[in-house]
Amino acid sequence: MPRPRLKIAFVVDRFGHRFGGAEAYGVELMRELAIDHDITVFARDYDPACDVQLPFVPVRAWSILPSWLRVLLFACRVRRLTRKGYDVVHSHTNGWSGDIEVVHVTPVRYNWRVRPLSLLKRLSSYISPRVHTYLWLEKRRVRQRPAHRTVAVSGLIADQLRQAYGNNRDFPIIPPGVTRPVPPAEGEALRMRVSLGLAPDDYVCLLVARNPLRKGLPTVVKALARLPAHYKLLVVGSNAATRNFVHGSPDYASLSDRIRLIDETSDVAPYYLTADLYVHPTLNDSFGMAPLEAMSFGLPVILSPAPWCGFAQYVEDGQDVMMLDHPENNRQLAQFIQRMSEDVQWRRRLVQGGSQVVDRHAWSAVAESYLELYGQVLEERRQG
Numbered sequence: 255m256p257r258p259r260l261k262i263a264f265v266v267d268r269f270g271h272r273f274g275g276a277e278a279y280g281v282e283l284m285r286e287l288a289i290d291h292d293i294t295v296f297a298r299d300y301d302p303a304c305d306v307q308l309p310f311v312p313v314r315a316w317s318i319l320p321s322w323l324r325v326l327l328f329a330c331r332v333r334r335l336t337r338k339g340y341d342v343v344h345s346h347t348n349g350w351s352g353d354i355e356v357v358h359v360t361p362v363r364y365n366w367r368v369r370p371l372s373l374l375k376r377l378s379s380y381i382s383p384r385v386h387t388y389l390w391l392e393k394r395r396v397r398q399r400p401a402h403r404t405v406a407v408s409g410l411i412a413d414q415l416r417q418a419y420g421n422n423r424d425f426p427i428i429p430p431g432v433t434r435p436v437p438p439a440e441g442e443a444l445r446m447r448v449s450l451g452l453a454p455d456d457y458v459c460l461l462v463a464r465n466p467l468r469k470g471l472p473t474v475v476k477a478l479a480r481l482p483a484h485y486k487l488l489v490v491g492s493n494a495a496t497r498n499f500v501h502g503s504p505d506y507a508s509l510s511d512r513i514r515l516i517d518e519t520s521d522v523a524p525y526y527l528t529a530d531l532y533v534h535p536t537l538n539d540s541f542g543m544a545p546l547e548a549m550s551f552g553l554p555v556i557l558s559p560a561p562w563c564g565f566a567q568y569v570e571d572g573q574d575v576m577m578l579d580h581p582e583n584n585r586q587l588a589q590f591i592q593r594m595s596e597d598v599q600w601r602r603r604l605v606q607g608g609s610q611v612v613d614r615h616a617w618s619a620v621a622e623s624y625l626e627l628y629g630q631v632l633e634e635r636r637q638g
Contacts, residue, residue: 270301
């Protein structure tokens with residue numbers, strides 16, 4: 255039987271690829287769902303350059319307010335705006351408006367009540383209005399109730415949710431997807447290299463991140479310093495903190511002509527085409543969409559292991575990716591990079607394994623998983 259056309263309210267802080275991996279997850283999922291369903295986006299910002307254009311309701315708060323108050327006001331306003339007129343409310347933000355609540359980051363309760371903390375930090379959390387607000391919002395968000403699901407984007411996040419809220423809880427896991435890119439025009443990659451001042455025989459490592467420092471940039475810079483001059487680095491998503499770190503690095507004098515810092519952009523495809531290798535020694539990733547996207551462009555990937563990277567649970571070390579033993583092991587990272595550039599057979603095996611990983615993560619399959627959850631929620635609502 256064909257599914258009915260649904261009216262879906264999609265709640266997210268910011269809508270657009272350039273805002274980060276979690277936001278890109280929402281864009282691509284809504285792109286798939288909008289084929290057969292009516293989507294309205296409720297968000298603080300909507301990237302005008304985004305190629306997915308949907309009805310948009312801006313939900314903003316005064317910028318002078320502290321962040322925790324803005325989050326609280328956003329949750330309250332979205333709850334009021336989405337209570338009527340929608341079959342399903344699908345939320346990627348901390349609050350209680352969603353029938354489907356998707357958790358992309360380490361749970362607040364796990365951070366403040368499960369993870370080891372210093373005594374001073376733990377005690378201060380009990381008197382912090384910011385921490386209490388986030389904990390209260392998350393408690394309402396994950397509360398067990400009929401016609402409601404809390405979804406984790408990786409096994410790592412599901413494990414953290416169970417540790418925070420009870421091992422008897424069931425949290426469906428729906429990881430991100432990926433779409434294979436359209437083959438580039440002949441010579442496009444070479445033209446991009448020339449525009450970036452890179453030589454055809456340079457070996458180019460790529461890191462794409464909204465916050466490159468958290469995704470392992472310090473480790474990559476130290477690894478680059480161990481390698482010959484024809485090894486180069488592209489950092490896409492560079493912000494002020496990134497530039498300050500790179501320019502202040504002790505190795506910067508010798509590396510200044512080997513590092514390209516690219517501002518945040520909604521179109522990262524040209525940089526994947528330019529690169530030879532994707533490096534992701536992340537210190538904190540609930541999943542890791544960028545390495546999956548890199549695989550779709552035929553790039554081999556070097557990755558942090560779990561628990562630093564949730565994507566590590568979905569790939570096989572030595573077959574799909576090369577896994578570091580620790581995200582800060584710059585010596586091992588340098589060895590892997592050099593071997594990747596010199597061992598053609600090894601590189602070919604990793605590219606082939608990565609292609610198989612891409613096949614298992616199609617956005618159409620991700621959308622189908624959510625549609626099944628929507629059906630369960632609507633059926634429980636009818637029975638209740």
